[in-house]
Amino acid sequence: MQKFNPRILQAYFICGSQDVPGLDLVKVVQQALAAGITAYQFRDKGPHSSYNMDQRAQVAAQLRELCQKAQVPFIVDDDVQLAQTLQADGLHLGQNDTAIQEVIDKVGSQMFIGYSCSNLTEVQAANQIAGIAYYGCGPVFATQSKTDANPVIGLNGLQQLVQTAHRPVVAIGGITSGDLPAIAATKAAGSAVISMLAQSSDYPATVQQMLQTPWQVPDN
Numbered sequence: 181m182q183k184f185n186p187r188i189l190q191a192y193f194i195c196g197s198q199d200v201p202g203l204d205l206v207k208v209v210q211q212a213l214a215a216g217i218t219a220y221q222f223r224d225k226g227p228h229s230s231y232n233m234d235q236r237a238q239v240a241a242q243l244r245e246l247c248q249k250a251q252v253p254f255i256v257d258d259d260v261q262l263a264q265t266l267q268a269d270g271l272h273l274g275q276n277d278t279a280i281q282e283v284i285d286k287v288g289s290q291m292f293i294g295y296s297c298s299n300l301t302e303v304q305a306a307n308q309i310a311g312i313a314y315y316g317c318g319p320v321f322a323t324q325s326k327t328d329a330n331p332v333i334g335l336n337g338l339q340q341l342v343q344t345a346h347r348p349v350v351a352i353g354g355i356t357s358g359d360l361p362a363i364a365a366t367k368a369a370g371s372a373v374i375s376m377l378a379q380s381s382d383y384p385a386t387v388q389q390m391l392q393t394p395w396q397v398p399d400n
Contacts, residue, residue: 182253182269184292184313186397188219189350189370191390194257196224197231197239199378205230206242208378213250215383216391220247221272221372223257241266255294260287270294272316275302284311296352298330299337300344307346316372317341319353320363324375339366348397357386360393367396 193212197205209220222240224231231239240256244266247254255270256263258277263270264287271287272294273280280295287293292313297303306312319330320338332353333341342349348369355363355371363371371390380386 181267181291182251184253184270186314186348186369188253189314189348189372190393190395190397191217191387192219192221192350192370192372193217193377194221194223194352194372194374195378196222196229198224198226198228199374201228201230205239206246209243210246211383212377212387213246213252215387217252217377217387218370218391219253219255219270221255221257221270223272225257237262237265244268263287263291267291270313272296280306280309280312284309294350297341297345298333300340303341303344307344312347314348314350314369315341315345316352317345317349317368318351320351321354321356321359323354335362335366338363338368342367357389360389364393364395369397370395 200208222243224236240262244254253269255272256268257272260283268291270292274296288311294314294316295306295312297306297315297317317338319332322332338351350370350372351363351368352372355373355376377386
């Protein structure tokens with residue numbers, strides 16, 4: 181298991197089969213790893229997923245192995261059992277997923293935990309919970325990647341959450357290359373992207389833009 185380091189939030193890639201229709205998810209992630217992403221989250225869910233349960237587990241195992249070889253943290257979205265089975269480095273939970281405290285009590289020593297927070301109330305509540313490594317905050321901009329996304333918070337909203345958060349914040353939601361400097365100016369530790377990379381025609385160039393952004397990375 182890789183320990184949490186805030187630097188992994190700089191070029192954080194989230195992707196499942198529903199995000200790359202017609203493409204091979206394993207090959208997409210291979211390309212992203214080769215381009216230099218700093219973290220990968222397996223988030224395969226919803227009616228547009230290409231996999232049944234068995235296929236999903238098999239693909240996740242392949243992706244876990246690829247991440248291990250690349251020494252990039254492998255993070256599972258909202259599936260405690262899968263994360264434990266694959267000995268994932270991290271687990272990410274949303275506000276409506278499995279109860280955060282229950283998960284921390286169960287797996288907190290086995291992997292780091294990320295938590296989605298989209299408003300001040302959620303960040304303030306999360307600040308009181310021990311065992312969370314980072315917050316995913318957004319959507320900063322409108323996004324087509326999540327049909328159940330929360331209201332857009334904008335750059336001002338993101339800055340408020342970053343200032344309130346007791347943990348590093350990775351920005352998420354509708355982010356494009358041109359947005360990176362403004363997001364970094366909020367003192368976020370990095371950006372988590374789906375479409376920006378999954379739909380990129382040049383993975384190395386896109387990842388380099390993320391890595392070269394002057395993120396405010398806190399000390400461990």
